[in-house]
Amino acid sequence: MVSSEIIGGLRNCELFALLNEGEIKALSDSLVDASEIKAYEAGDYIFEQGEYTARLHIIVDGQVLLQRSVNINIKDRTAVWPLGLLGRGRVMGWSALLYGPRHVTASAICQKPTRVITIEGATLRLELEKAPTLGLKIMDRLACVLGERLRAAYNTMEAHL
Numbered sequence: 001m002v003s004s005e006i007i008g009g010l011r012n013c014e015l016f017a018l019l020n021e022g023e024i025k026a027l028s029d030s031l032v033d034a035s036e037i038k039a040y041e042a043g044d045y046i047f048e049q050g051e052y053t054a055r056l057h058i059i060v061d062g063q064v065l066l067q068r069s070v071n072i073n074i075k076d077r078t079a080v081w082p083l084g085l086l087g088r089g090r091v092m093g094w095s096a097l098l099y100g101p102r103h104v105t106a107s108a109i110c111q112k113p114t115r116v117i118t119i120e121g122a123t124l125r126l127e128l129e130k131a132p133t134l135g136l137k138i139m140d141r142l143a144c145v146l147g148e149r150l151r152a153a154y155n156t157m158e159a160h161l
Helices: 004-012 021-029 121-130 130-159
Strands: 035-040 045-046 055-071 079-086 106-118
Touching: 004 021, 004 035, 004 106, 021 121, 021 130, 045 130, 055 121, 079 130, 106 121, 106 130, 121 130
Parallel strands: none
Antiparallel strands: 035 106, 045 106, 055 079, 055 106
């Protein structure tokens, strides 16, 4: 049986915003063995830039800073750029929806106690392939989320130039 917390997390997630209640319930039922809730403390890393990931993460509650380290070519120094402060309903590890594990492009660091739903990306992708209409809705939202993140990254870069 799927926990009501996982159903609620999917319902509140930006990635699943276009789904109706029946679609949310059916999706959560199909992901019962591929989903879990994890708890983190402030300062914990959910993942670090460059790691392989095969899981999608949805913030149930708490706050997570996405940040990227970049080489600034000055005596092998790096700079750390904040990319966004994410809260309830926001998704991370989106590359898990693509084929196979991928490197994450940023680090996710909890700013306060945080709980996330983690979902095996391969299982979610398989469900989307089985239900193309549902898959299109979710991939459409993924494109919107990525566009928003890209604009936020550009704004951060421009503010620091």
